Amino acid sequence: MLELSIVIPVYNVAPYLPACLESIFGQTGFSFEVILVDDASTDNSGSICGEYARRDSRVRYIRHARNGGLSSARNTGLVAARGKYITFVDSDDFLAPDTLTRNMETLRAHSDADVLEYPVQVHHGAEETFCYKPSEHLRVETYRQWIERGGYAHSYAWNKIYRRSLWQGLTFPEGLYFEDLYVVPLVMQRATGILAVTTGLYYYCSRNGSITTQVSLKKRLDLFHAALELYQRLLSESGWQSETLGRLYLYTMDRQIEVLQAGGSTELPSRRSVIRLLGAPGLSVASRFKALLSGLLGRKASPVYSSISKMLRL
Numbered sequence: 001m002l003e004l005s006i007v008i009p010v011y012n013v014a015p016y017l018p019a020c021l022e023s024i025f026g027q028t029g030f031s032f033e034v035i036l037v038d039d040a041s042t043d044n045s046g047s048i049c050g051e052y053a054r055r056d057s058r059v060r061y062i063r064h065a066r067n068g069g070l071s072s073a074r075n076t077g078l079v080a081a082r083g084k085y086i087t088f089v090d091s092d093d094f095l096a097p098d099t100l101t102r103n104m105e106t107l108r109a110h111s112d113a114d115v116l117e118y119p120v121q122v123h124h125g126a127e128e129t130f131c132y133k134p135s136e137h138l139r140v141e142t143y144r145q146w147i148e149r150g151g152y153a154h155s156y157a158w159n160k161i162y163r164r165s166l167w168q169g170l171t172f173p174e175g176l177y178f179e180d181l182y183v184v185p186l187v188m189q190r191a192t193g194i195l196a197v198t199t200g201l202y203y204y205c206s207r208n209g210s211i212t213t214q215v216s217l218k219k220r221l222d223l224f225h226a227a228l229e230l231y232q233r234l235l236s237e238s239g240w241q242s243e244t245l246g247r248l249y250l251y252t253m254d255r256q257i258e259v260l261q262a263g264g265s266t267e268l269p270s271r272r273s274v275i276r277l278l279g280a281p282g283l284s285v286a287s288r289f290k291a292l293l294s295g296l297l298g299r300k301a302s303p304v305y306s307s308i309s310k311m312l313r314l
Helices: 018-026 045-055 071-078 099-109 143-148 180-190 217-236 242-261 272-279 285-313
Strands: 004-010 032-038 060-065 085-088 115-117 120-124 131-132 139-141 160-163 195-197 203-206
Touching: 004 045, 004 071, 004 099, 018 045, 018 195, 018 272, 032 071, 045 060, 060 071, 060 203, 071 085, 085 180, 099 115, 099 160, 139 143, 143 180, 143 195, 143 242, 180 217, 242 272, 242 285, 272 285
Parallel strands: 004 032, 004 085, 032 060, 115 195, 120 203
Antiparallel strands: 085 160, 115 160, 120 131, 139 195
């Protein structure tokens, strides 16, 4: 059986696509297919896709008649995929050598796991780059443990290898920015085991003009609504500890503050009990202040904090 489907959405990335593909074809030791979904590119990307498809039978090239966006391209790849597992790579990013080789070996050794999450160099090439490591050692987690360690803050579609059956009935929402933040937590919730590993590295590249480098109220709202949707879903479920919900609330509050600073309005409901996190370990000074404000001011905490931070910048 084909082990891995690698879905790569492509749109006007001719200067970067060959490096992305070469980093994948350097991976060995497992069977895979590469599904290139050209979302109606107007540059030379389509020719590059076609050339790789002619040279290597593992490459499947699909071209959209018109541009539908990143989610549309990924959803096309989901439908076309045939592997036992599936992963996503953006066409202007690349993988470190042996990333998939070693992590597929780990999945074979832990056949009961449904997802493997590996390190990513976020904003590679920019000043604010940082390396996100899901764990300091190989660890098998439940969805609850993934939430408790704040995995939702890194709900990237890439840097994960999923059992493809987890995606049954799920798609990336179209028309939204940060679409993976909406659907990845739903996929993770279906997993019976999540492998957090230290092996491999995904290079998420920061480039001028890319979607994530352009700030707008629409983008801030989509990011906030993804966090708010997760918070409200967990709030409606039983068994979640107050501290876990409180930390997720503060994460969502950060996204609300970004919306306010971009000219939006307050939507975040009150959670005064978050003040109990004042003495919690690992919380930054800024987060403790937000917890204090939330306990004292309720729904007004976000606009007050936004105003204070604006004044301090002046």
